[in-house]
Amino acid sequence: MNLDEIYDVILLTFNNQDTRYVIENKKINNNSISKKEYITKNRKDITKFLKENGNSELLTKLAKNFMKNYFDVKGRISFSKTECYLILELYQRLLEDILNENIDIDKIIASHNERILNFVQNVDKISDQNNISDYSPEFKLKMLELDKNKINGKVLELGCGKDGSLVEFLRKIGIDAYGIDQMCDDTSFLVCDDLTTYEYEENKYDLIIAYMTFSKDFLKAHTDQTTDFIDYAETFMKILNSLKVNGTFVYIPAIPFIEELLPEDKFLVHNSFLKDGEIMKTSIKRLK
DSSP, X not given: OOHHHHHHHHHHHSOHHHXXXXXXXXXXXXXXXXXXXXXXXXXXXXXXXHHHHOSHHHHHXXXXXXXXXXXXXXXXXXOOHHXXXXXHHHHHHHHHHHHOTTSOHHHHHHHHHHHHHHHHHHSOOOOOOOOGGGSOHHHHHHHTTOOXXXXXXXXXXXXXXXXXXXXXXXXXXXXXXXXXETTSOOOSSEEEOOTTTSOOOXXXXXXXXXXXXXXXXXXXHHHHTOTHHHHHHHHHHHHHHTEEEEEEEEEESOOHHHHTTSXXXXXXXXXXXXXXXXXXXXXXXXXX
């Protein structure tokens, strides 16, 4: 078995749905016969692979998958370095249990889910983010991994803040930038409006950016299961359709639960972890 096959076996046995249930503190069925049979059938191959190749690559893949599930379920956008280490340790202990032939599958599954639950219950809750206006234009661009010298065309910032400081910064260096925010004053380049009620024109922008605004609120609506979720989902698609072909929507935090549903022939989605894995950023390019 190769790395990807081992990864798939582990995900199917200690699967994403169970992980999400544990994160949400819901009861799961630890006695699934099919899960136990599947890992039992492949246990020797997994053991052989790990002994011959080590586990560093597999641990990284499993940890990132866990973070994605956590982002999806909880809306938590960041992890400290210590928490990232603890997540790796969750899967390190899982692999050690699989290697230990004296531990049966029932116990491995139960222990793994218990460790996830303990992690979730003890992890620090994310602190409220500062007002978006407190972030400097340079800081936002750095976090979004955007080079001001490579930005071209028409730009829109979602949730630009009361002063629209990034929009003004971009305009001063010759970029055709605009912003939307409920707190700003209407000007020739700033619009005071709610992001979910604003009428986005199709095929208008080369770049749309959002730092700790639209996608963060979308995540909260998804996590809290509020009726606003539908409004955010519809707005998300309107935002994407307001991109020109080859235009890009860049934002933090990522919203994996809807990104994975986008048609691959129309949108190219790229996720990346910033700050050594603490924050996930998304870049979506419109292909047609």
